[in-house]
Amino acid sequence: MREQFGSAVPAIVSVGSLELDQQNEEISQQSITQLEQQLSLTAEALLRKQHADGYWCGDLTADSTLASDYVLLQLWLFPPEEGGAWTPPRAQRTAKLVRYLKACQLADGGWNLFAQGEADVNATVKAYTALKIMGEDVDSRCMRAARERILELGGLQACNSYTKINLSLFGLFPREFVPTVPAEIMIVPGSFLYEMSSWTRTIIVPLSIIQGLGAQRTAPSGMTLQELIYPGSPITMPRRDLTSELFLHADKLLKHWERRGVQKIRGRAIAAAERWMLEHLQHSEGLGAIYPSMMYAIMAMDSLGYERDQPDMIEAIRHFDELLLEREDSIEFQPCKSPVWDTAIAAFALGETGEIDATAMTRAADWLLSKEVRRKGDWSAKRPNLRPSGWAFEFANDFYPDIDDTAMVLLALQHIRASNPERQARAEQRAIDWLLGMQSADGGWAAFDVDNDWQLLNKVPFADHNAMLDPTCADITGRVLEALSKRGLGPKHPTIARGVLYLLSSQEPNGSWYGRWGVNYVYGTFLAMRGLIATGDPRAHSAVEKAARWLLSVQNEDGGWGESCVSYEVDRFVAAQSTPTQTAWALVGLMACGKTRSSQVQKGVQWLLANQRADGDWDEALTTGTGFPNVFYLSYHLYRMYFPALALATYRSELTRPALSVQF
Known part of the structure; x- marks a missing residue:
């Protein structure tokens, strides 16, 4: 029995539908013509959203x-x-x-x-x-x-550490009951700081400055939050297990150190944190180019006495304000910007459609090449000899190119050609080498770092945001395997072979894969399937077939697919109303293993066609992007366009190929 989440699918006027002859499962020529017309409609809509410089950047809200x-x-x-x-x-x-x-x-x-x-x-x-x-x-x-x-x-007692920390900075929660983020981590020998995830790193460094200086602001006169304290429940630090208890004792010592510690050491630590922060503001749209880090960086500089007209402060505030989506009568906020990600997926989808405007695609390729990161970033702490390359998610975030974006850019560059082919070829080779060098010891790939899996860090008092580490995951590993395999690396290549084994070992008993960066099992499963199939490794055959059976088993009655974010809370698939994005993911995964002519795939394609708007876009009511499971989710406003475009284009292409069970 599947769990169901969300409201029923709303009635939508059909734009088009497929005519299926159930006896021989063939699609009529009239239906193919209809499919091509609607695919062209989507391609044209996507091209209209391309910026003059060649990139796409949809709104990204939370x-x-x-x-x-x-x-x-x-x-x-x-x-x-x-x-x-x-x-x-x-x-x-x-x-x-x-x-x-x-x-x-x-x-x-x-x-x-x-x-x-x-x-x-x-x-x-x-x-x-x-x-x-x-x-x-x-x-x-x-x-x-x-x-x-x-x-x-x-x-208030039920809030996580970061909520309490924020409130404590304004005297709205007792400081003694929030975790200490010690600036002294900046002068600890070794690479301790780089054992944390990149996003945690960029949050705690400025936060350690704020706490280390004892900086605080007052709330408006007379304001308290006493009315939010649950009666009869003491305010304490969170206790989870024995290891966490030991960290809490350490936190008490740190608080004592804050009051009575050697100020010379504290001053040296804060100075080191400031240097690190200022260095990481360079070649970036703000610290880490993500909302919380940027906010804390502004607060830290203010705590250090930076005037509002100092260049670093001006730039930090400017980049932060650029995350606002302010209109005449409304306001919304973006956690960051997604131009590289959006451009790579849009270009890849358009390349699959064949609806390519050569000039537009050349602009996209040139823009992507201009965003290759050629400087060493934090990742080099564990890979000091690896030649720098890769792409970040945002316009500028040179310390943090990420593996997922880099793989996606490589996939996009298969379809688009830059004005300088030699430059493109060199960039592609650098990216391949960088991806090969960023494989973790377990055979998988993470988002930003290698072997970022020191589980002890999940026990520190401020680790309850579920994001202390950047472990390897199936979705990124699948995308990397697809990108590398399509560049000629075969299943016997040791990196590919280890990646395949990682995916085979991380498959759920029901055939699905957990999705770290998209909601959830549908996302992880479609990417793992594509990666395994691209390698051509025969060991993956049964795993892919099992995954296909699972995807078919969770299809909604209306033909689409939908999954709720609740699936992260209960650690199993939770069905939701069908969405264009998740329907496209499932279809692309199923078609990769030869299920194109199945009635279930054709029903899914029909759902996409029937729910397409007249302007080539789709409506999407649910959240399908993941920032931090159980804590923070994302709505990519272009997902509902370029993923359906990819699914429809793949469907049209696969109809011309022989029907195979799994293509190895």
Whole structure:
């Protein structure tokens, strides 16, 4: 029995459909013509979204916590006046923030982390706090409902460490009950800092400066959050197991050190953190080019006494403000920008369609080549002799090229040609070499680093954000195997062989694979399947067939596929209403192993065609991107276009090939 999540699929006027002869499973020529027309419609819509410089960059949105954190940053930069009153710097923007947060509130009074999800205590506490800071009456209906929901969820005590840390910076949560992030980690011998995930690294370095300096701001006059404390439950540090208990004792020692430690050592550590932060601001759209790190970097520079007109501060604030999607009557926030990712997938999908405007594709190739990272980044701490290459996710983030983007760019460059073919060939070879060098010891690939799997770090007090490490995962490994295999590396190549074994060993008993960076098992499964099939390794045959059976077993009755973010909470597939993105993922995986002519695939294709809008786009109600499972999810606004385009293009192409069970 499958779990079902989400509302029923809304009625949508069909644009087109397939005519299937059930007896011989052949598609009529009329239907193929209809398919080609709708595929062209999508390709044209995608090309219209290409920027003049050659790239694509769709909106990338998340949940309400980004807006709530923005309010805290404004309170930090523009503290209350001497009498305690707070006058926000931009009244019009504040009004938009209030409207936005109220619009995101659920009927039960809470705020969630993903579309159609249940209330989350951290998101709800953050929204309540932001609204209270902005002057919302605590007796208003929305605030009363929020307060009741927070207490139902366990109160302030139930929040994670980072929520409590943020509140403590304004005196809204006791400092003694939040984890210490010691600046002294910057002067610990060895590579301790680089055992943490890249995103944790860029968060804790500026945060260690803020805490190390004892920096704090006041909330507006008389403001507390005492009403959110769950009655009868003590405020304590989280205790999970014996190892965590030992870290809590260490945290007590660190707090004692903060009060009585040798200031010379503390000063040297803070100076080292500042140098690291300033270095990592170079060749980047802000620290780590991601929202939380950028926010803490601004707060850290302010704590260090940087004036607002200092170049580093000006640039940091400018890049942060560029994440805002502010319109005349609304506001929304992006956790980062996704131009390399969007460009690579859009170009790959368009290449598969054959609907290629040569000039547009050359611009895309030239733009991608201009974004290759040729400097050594944090990854080189464990691979010091590896020649730098790779692509970052954002416009500029040179310390953090990532493996997934690099593999996707390689796949895209199969279809598009730059104005300088020799330059393209050299870049492709560098990228291949870099990917080969970034394989972890277990045979898989992670997002940013090699062997970033020191499990002990998951026990530190501030590790409850579920993102201390960057372990290898099936989805990235599958994409890398596909990219390398299509560059001529065969199944006997040792890197490919180890990657195949990694995927075979990480397959779930039901045939699926866990998806780290997309929701969830549908995402991981389609990429693992494509990677295994691309290698041509006969050992993968039964695993791929098992995966195909699993995908077919979770197809919705309407022909599409949909999976809820709840699947991360319960560690198993949870069905949801069909989405264009997840339907496309499933179809691409199934077609890769020869299921194109199956009635299930044709039903899925029909779902895509029937739900396409007249402008070539699709509507998507659910969240399909993953930032940090159970903590942070992403809505890529171009996913619903370029993944269906890829699925429809693959379908058209596969119809001309012989029907095989698995193509090895």
